[in-house]
Amino acid sequence: MVADIAAQVTNRTGIKVFPRDVLRVVGALGATDNFWRVASLVRLPFNAVAEILNSLTEAGVVVVEDGSLRVSPAGQAWVEAARTEAPFVARCRTCGGRGLDLGLFQELLAWLREIGRSRPAPIKEFDQGYVTPESTVARVALLAARGDLADKELLVLGDDDLVSLAAAFTRRPQRVVVLEVDPRLTRFIEEAARAYDLVVEVLEQDIRARWPEHLLHRFDTFLTDPPETLEGLDLFLGRGLASLKGPRCAGYFGLTFTECSLEKWQLLQRRLTGKFGVVITDIIANFNEYVNWDYLLDSVRKDLGFVQVPPAGNWYRSAMYRVEVVESVTGHTDSASNAELYVDREALAYTGRT
Ligand SMILES: [Fe+2]
CATH class of the missing domain: 3.40.50.150 (Vaccinia Virus protein VP39)
Structure with a gap:
C-alpha cells in the first residue's frame, strides 16, 4: 500500500516519490497536526507532501478535521506496522544548529x-x-x-x-x-x-x-x-x-x-x-x-x-x-530573457496537476 501511494503521488504530481517519503510524512504526523509544519519536517517538495497527505486521507490512514491532520484509528495500526516515528529534533539550543556563535x-x-x-x-x-x-x-x-x-x-x-x-x-x-x-x-x-x-x-x-x-x-x-x-x-x-x-x-x-x-x-x-x-x-x-x-x-x-x-x-x-x-570558474553570462525563473512542478506557486 505504501508503494501504491508513492506511485500514485508520482503520477499526480510529476515529482518522484518513494515509499520512504510516504512513511516520513506519516511519521511527521506524530509531531504535528499542521500541514506546514509537516512540510517543514519531511524534506520533500511541497506539492509532493500535499498529494501524499491527500492520498493518505483517501486511503483512510489520515483524517482531516477543521484543517488539522491526524492519523486515523485504522491508520494507527498501519503506522505501527510501518514502524514510523516522528522526526527526532535535537538541534543545538545555543546556535540553532548553525554551528556559529x-x-x-x-x-x-x-x-x-x-x-x-x-x-x-x-x-x-x-x-x-x-x-x-x-x-x-x-x-x-x-x-x-x-x-x-x-x-x-x-x-x-x-x-x-x-x-x-x-x-x-x-x-x-x-x-x-x-x-x-x-x-x-x-x-x-x-x-x-x-x-x-x-x-x-x-x-x-x-x-x-x-x-x-x-x-x-x-x-x-x-x-x-x-x-x-x-x-x-x-x-x-x-x-x-x-x-x-x-x-x-x-x-x-x-x-x-x-x-x-x-x-x-x-x-x-x-x-x-x-x-x-x-x-x-x-x-x-x-x-x-x-x-x-x-x-x-x-x-x-x-x-x-x-x-x-x-x-x-x-x-x-x-x-x-x-x-x-577551485582552479577556474565558468559562469553564465549569456542573455536569458526567456528563462522561467519562478515556477516549476516543485514550486509552492504551482497549482496545476499533471
Ligand atoms: Fe551549537
Missing part, C-alpha cells in the same frame, strides 16, 4: 531588528519572503568565519534579506554591491546606507540580460537566495560565479527541500562541480528561517482543506550552501 554580532542583530520595522513587505511578483534577522546575521557571521568578508568585495544578487546592509554594518568589507529589482527595496537599502554611512552601492541590472563587463570577475564573494527552478538556479548562480575574480573566491546561497527535490539537488550539484568548476565546501541544514509572508495561502493550491490553514509558526527553511572556486 553570534555573540560578536549582537549590535548588528539589534540594528537589523530596528531597521527591519520599516522595511517593505514581501510581494508575490518578485517571489519574495525574507529571513529572520538572526538568519541574516548568521550569514554575515558565516562569511566572516570563512574569510569571505573582511577586505572583500561582495556582490549580493537580490536582497530582500538585507544582507548587503548587514555585511556593510560590520565595517569589514571593502565594498558591497547589490542588484535588486524591487524599487521599494532599492530605495530602502539606499536610504539606510546613506543614513548609516555604509559602503553599499545599489545597481540596476536585469539578471536576465547579458551580464555586463563591469560585473565580470570583480568580486571576491557573492550571495544570493535564488528562485529554485533549474533555470532560476542556473541563472542566479551562473551570474554570481561569472562575477568572481577567480580561484578560492566563494559563493553562498540558500536551497530548500520544500521547492527543490533531491533529484534537482543532484542535478544542481553536478552542474556546480562539473560545468561551473566549483566545489561545495558547506551545506548547513535549516540555516535560513523565513518569516511567514502574507500571500502564502493565496498563492498555493486551494483544493485541499488542510493546505488552506495558517502555518503554525515559521516553517519555510533553507540549507546554506557555500561553494568555492
Whole structure:
C-alpha cells in the first residue's frame, strides 16, 4: 500500500516519490497536526507532501478535521506496522544548529531588528519572503568565519534579506554591491546606507540580460537566495560565479527541500562541480528561517482543506550552501530573457496537476 501511494503521488504530481517519503510524512504526523509544519519536517517538495497527505486521507490512514491532520484509528495500526516515528529534533539550543556563535554580532542583530520595522513587505511578483534577522546575521557571521568578508568585495544578487546592509554594518568589507529589482527595496537599502554611512552601492541590472563587463570577475564573494527552478538556479548562480575574480573566491546561497527535490539537488550539484568548476565546501541544514509572508495561502493550491490553514509558526527553511572556486570558474553570462525563473512542478506557486 505504501508503494501504491508513492506511485500514485508520482503520477499526480510529476515529482518522484518513494515509499520512504510516504512513511516520513506519516511519521511527521506524530509531531504535528499542521500541514506546514509537516512540510517543514519531511524534506520533500511541497506539492509532493500535499498529494501524499491527500492520498493518505483517501486511503483512510489520515483524517482531516477543521484543517488539522491526524492519523486515523485504522491508520494507527498501519503506522505501527510501518514502524514510523516522528522526526527526532535535537538541534543545538545555543546556535540553532548553525554551528556559529553570534555573540560578536549582537549590535548588528539589534540594528537589523530596528531597521527591519520599516522595511517593505514581501510581494508575490518578485517571489519574495525574507529571513529572520538572526538568519541574516548568521550569514554575515558565516562569511566572516570563512574569510569571505573582511577586505572583500561582495556582490549580493537580490536582497530582500538585507544582507548587503548587514555585511556593510560590520565595517569589514571593502565594498558591497547589490542588484535588486524591487524599487521599494532599492530605495530602502539606499536610504539606510546613506543614513548609516555604509559602503553599499545599489545597481540596476536585469539578471536576465547579458551580464555586463563591469560585473565580470570583480568580486571576491557573492550571495544570493535564488528562485529554485533549474533555470532560476542556473541563472542566479551562473551570474554570481561569472562575477568572481577567480580561484578560492566563494559563493553562498540558500536551497530548500520544500521547492527543490533531491533529484534537482543532484542535478544542481553536478552542474556546480562539473560545468561551473566549483566545489561545495558547506551545506548547513535549516540555516535560513523565513518569516511567514502574507500571500502564502493565496498563492498555493486551494483544493485541499488542510493546505488552506495558517502555518503554525515559521516553517519555510533553507540549507546554506557555500561553494568555492577551485582552479577556474565558468559562469553564465549569456542573455536569458526567456528563462522561467519562478515556477516549476516543485514550486509552492504551482497549482496545476499533471
Ligand atoms: Fe551549537
